[in-house]
Amino acid sequence: MSAFRSRGPARAAQYAALLANLVFLAFPFLWLVSTAFKPATELGSLHPTWIPEAPTLDNFRQAFAEQPLLRAAGNSLLAALAAALVAVVVATPLAYVLARHRSRLTAAATGWVVVSQAFPFVLLIIPLFLVLKNLHLVDSLPGLVLVYVVWSLPFALWMLTGYVRAVPAELEEAAAVDGAGRLRTLVSVTAPLLAPGLVATALFAFVTAWNEFFFALVLLKTPEKQTLPVVLTHFIGAEGVADLGPLAAAAFLATLPSLLVFAVIQRRITGGMQAGAVKS
Amino acid sequence: MASVVTAPKRSADRTTPGRTRGGPGRDHGAWFLVLPALLPILVLSVGPLLHGIALAFTDAQSGRTQTTRWIGTLNFRDLLHDTLFWESFRIGLLWAVGVTVPQFLLALGLALLLNQDLRLRRLARALAIVPWAMPEVVVGIMWRLVYNPDAGILNETLRDLGLGDGRAWLSGLGTALPAVIVVGVWAGMPQTTVALLAGVQNTPRELHEAAALDGAGAWRRFRTVTWPALRPVALAITALNFIWNLNSFALVYVLTNGGPGGRTRLPMLFAYEEAFRYGQFGYAAAMGCVLVAVVSVLLALFLVGRLKGEQDR
Numbered sequence: 001m002s003a004f005r006s007r008g009p010a011r012a013a014q015y016a017a018l019l020a021n022l023v024f025l026a027f028p029f030l031w032l033v034s035t036a037f038k039p040a041t042e043l044g045s046l047h048p049t050w051i052p053e054a055p056t057l058d059n060f061r062q063a064f065a066e067q068p069l070l071r072a073a074g075n076s077l078l079a080a081l082a083a084a085l086v087a088v089v090v091a092t093p094l095a096y097v098l099a100r101h102r103s104r105l106t107a108a109a110t111g112w113v114v115v116s117q118a119f120p121f122v123l124l125i126i127p128l129f130l131v132l133k134n135l136h137l138v139d140s141l142p143g144l145v146l147v148y149v150v151w152s153l154p155f156a157l158w159m160l161t162g163y164v165r166a167v168p169a170e171l172e173e174a175a176a177v178d179g180a181g182r183l184r185t186l187v188s189v190t191a192p193l194l195a196p197g198l199v200a201t202a203l204f205a206f207v208t209a210w211n212e213f214f215f216a217l218v219l220l221k222t223p224e225k226q227t228l229p230v231v232l233t234h235f236i237g238a239e240g241v242a243d244l245g246p247l248a249a250a251a252f253l254a255t256l257p258s259l260l261v262f263a264v265i266q267r268r269i270t271g272g273m274q275a276g277a278v279k280s
Numbered sequence: 281m282a283s284v285v286t287a288p289k290r291s292a293d294r295t296t297p298g299r300t301r302g303g304p305g306r307d308h309g310a311w312f313l314v315l316p317a318l319l320p321i322l323v324l325s326v327g328p329l330l331h332g333i334a335l336a337f338t339d340a341q342s343g344r345t346q347t348t349r350w351i352g353t354l355n356f357r358d359l360l361h362d363t364l365f366w367e368s369f370r371i372g373l374l375w376a377v378g379v380t381v382p383q384f385l386l387a388l389g390l391a392l393l394l395n396q397d398l399r400l401r402r403l404a405r406a407l408a409i410v411p412w413a414m415p416e417v418v419v420g421i422m423w424r425l426v427y428n429p430d431a432g433i434l435n436e437t438l439r440d441l442g443l444g445d446g447r448a449w450l451s452g453l454g455t456a457l458p459a460v461i462v463v464g465v466w467a468g469m470p471q472t473t474v475a476l477l478a479g480v481q482n483t484p485r486e487l488h489e490a491a492a493l494d495g496a497g498a499w500r501r502f503r504t505v506t507w508p509a510l511r512p513v514a515l516a517i518t519a520l521n522f523i524w525n526l527n528s529f530a531l532v533y534v535l536t537n538g539g540p541g542g543r544t545r546l547p548m549l550f551a552y553e554e555a556f557r558y559g560q561f562g563y564a565a566a567m568g569c570v571l572v573a574v575v576s577v578l579l580a581l582f583l584v585g586r587l588k589g590e591q592d593r
Contacts, residue, residue, distance in 0.1 A: 010498070011398075018393045018400070021386070022407055025469060029410060031433045032422040047439075048431050090320060093313035105314065116325055117520065118575060120527045122551040123332035123568035124325070126340075126561050131328060150324040153317065211415035213530040218556055229417040233534060236421070244431055251421040255414050262413035266406055 035248035036060070043244050059245035060253070063235075066246055069253070071224065072231035077257075079141050079216075079227060080209035083148035087156050087205040088198055090149065095160030096190075100169065113154040125218055132219065139221045147215050152205040159204065163197025164190075200265045207258045228254050335565035342559035355566035364542070365550060365567060369574075372547040374457065376526040379464035384518055386465065387472035392502075394473070395480045412470035420534025423463045424450065450536050456543045460535050467531060468524070472517055479513030480506060515586055519579055526575060547571055 030050070035043070036059055038052040063069060098106050128147060129138060137143030167190055175185040213229040220226045232254060235247040336355055340348040359365055394405055411419065426434050427449040435446025449459040487505045496504065529548040532538065538545035538553075547567065555564035 014393055014396060014398060017389060018398060018404060021390045021393065022404055024386075024466070025411060026407055027433070028419075028422045028426050028466065029414075031426055032418075035425050035431070043431050046430060048433065048436050050433070090316045094317035097313050112321065112326065115329070118523050118572065118579075119329055119332075120548060120551070120568045120571050121529065122548065122555060122564055123572065124328050126335060126555055126565055126568075127328035127331035128324065130331075130561075131324070146320070146324060150320055153321060153325070157317070207413065211417075213415065213417050213533075214552075217533075218552075229415050229530075232415075232417050232421065236424070236534070244425060244428065247421055248425055251418045255418050258413040258415065259410070262409065263406075266409060 032248055032252055035244060036252045037249075038245060040245060059249035062243075063246035063250040063253075066243070067231050067234055067250065068223070069228070069231065069250055072226055072228045073254075075141060075225060076210055076228040079144050079148065080206045082141075082145045083152065083209040084202045084206035086145065086149045087152045088160075088202045091153055091156040091160055091201070092194075092198065095157050096164050096186075098157070099161045099164035109157065113158065116154050121214055125215065129218065138219055139225060141220075141225060144216060144219050144227070145209075147219065148205075148209040148212065151212070151215070152208045155208070156201050156205055159201045160197060163194055163201070166197070167193045203261045203265045207261050210258055332565050333569055335562055336569045337566075338562045340561040340565070342556070342561055348562070351562070355563050356570070358563065359566055359570060365547075367542065368545045368547050368550040369570075371457065371543070371545060372526055372571075375461060375464065375532075375544075375546055376522055378457075378461040379468065379525045380518060380521045382461075383465045383468050383472050383521060384514070387469055387476055388514070390469070390473045391476035391480050392506075394477055408473050409470040411467050414467075416467065416530035417534050419463065419467050420531050423466075424535060427459055451540050453540055453543055456536055456540055460532050460544050463531060463535060464525060464528065468521060472521060475513055475517040476510065479510040482513075483509040515583065519583065522579070522582075523575060526571065 034050055034052060037055040037057075038048075039054055039056045039058060042048065042052060042054070094109070098109055132138045132143045132146070135143070137146065171189055171193070172185050175189045176182075180188070211229065212227075213233075216227045216230050217233075220230060232247075232250055235243065235250060337350055337352060338348045339351045339354075390408060394401060394408070398404075414422075426432050429435055429446065429448040432446075434449065438444060438446040447455060449455045483506050488501060491501045491505050527548055528546065529552065532544055532546050533549060533552075536544045538549045551564045551567045551571075554560045554567065
């Protein structure tokens, strides 16, 4: 790019635009953090400030007292971990086949990925609800995990297929020539090279499940089983009047795991998507 | 999705003798690998989708002991006269277009900026995907705090700037939909930006430099070099965004729950209430089918139009 580096005013305009974009993206989150640490008196004031004048942890204490946040976080963690693990275990072999062989199966899988994106959740959730009911899995975390696995499969497949393609098939062929069996080749040659991709995909599936709301809302009725996003909405009363401080505090805490995971896989997500795009 | 969707098909490969010569074990191995993913997909995705479409032609209700019956197209005929549904549908389209278009323009701008070697680029890239990491429910809660009439930063900023006292954004009849649309744009920025950035980085740098040497201005370089390379990605992400937005639920559920007076009742919220508050499974499924049908037609028109535009040039 340096060959045609823009001159002064243009550059300044670029910085201004970038700054405007970043402010738009960042300010709501900063406001959430600010609200979370404000005492009740400041929240009631007509002139709220960006930086709390007397920062406090009261909101966090109150949030934990008002709603069973820890239990909900535990449920979310369990569901998300299980969903991520199962999704990767199930998707990796298929992704491998899709990446290495091209067949009618590839076309069918591609078609399914596209179609599954276009269908509204209602069409999916009603029959799923009926299926899970027959299996006695409505209102249970295992049922929710099943739904999450299926729900995250398209994206997991897409990411993993890209990662498998990035592992040169020649390496596997060389191993085969050296007399390694198929399984052995997969375990000792492909798997190590694929490991970072597997981790990234698992983390992505984890965040997807951790953040998910609609299916959890429909499927989990018993308060003890509900996940964090569902419990968060309980802070907003039926009339829409919310206790702002604890609400902000709980919302802030609920975001931390996802943010941490994203910080770890940030480069892989953008990189993976780019690899995917370039490969096509 | 790009790599899967546009992957060149060499469909004959695996069935040709050359490939299978490796022995029957190879194919069995492949099936063994495919099965673990195929089963859940068939049972919990393909099956339910077909079942869902079938339900639209029945009088299925939740918690009913009688067997459900086929009722032909009765649900669809009822829908035709359901003014509430069409109002919700209209709002859904307004929302989907209102979110998708600004989202694309903003994200394109951001992607082009992130592709420049500006200072802070790394930080900006990291920040740009933060909304992606947040649970939708939290995004909704967060913006409720921003829009809060008294304690919200938006009204406070307006007051500081002397632009009046602000208003109750989310409960005002006229402001509710625009307010939630802004949130929709915000929430979908990262995916769009990342996809477009990938597309921008895909443009051949030599062409850029050559065009610059020829004295082409920034706009002409964008139009003649960047845009042609970016076009497929832009089309794909716009189409996906449109679908996602039309199907979105959690954001608006948390922000307004469809209010005030149904002004933000997206089709998904409507169908959700129909199915899980009133238990009308069949009717809700019919709504889903109508949505799919309309989305498919709109997308087909959009994509055909765009592709034609490409050929004409």
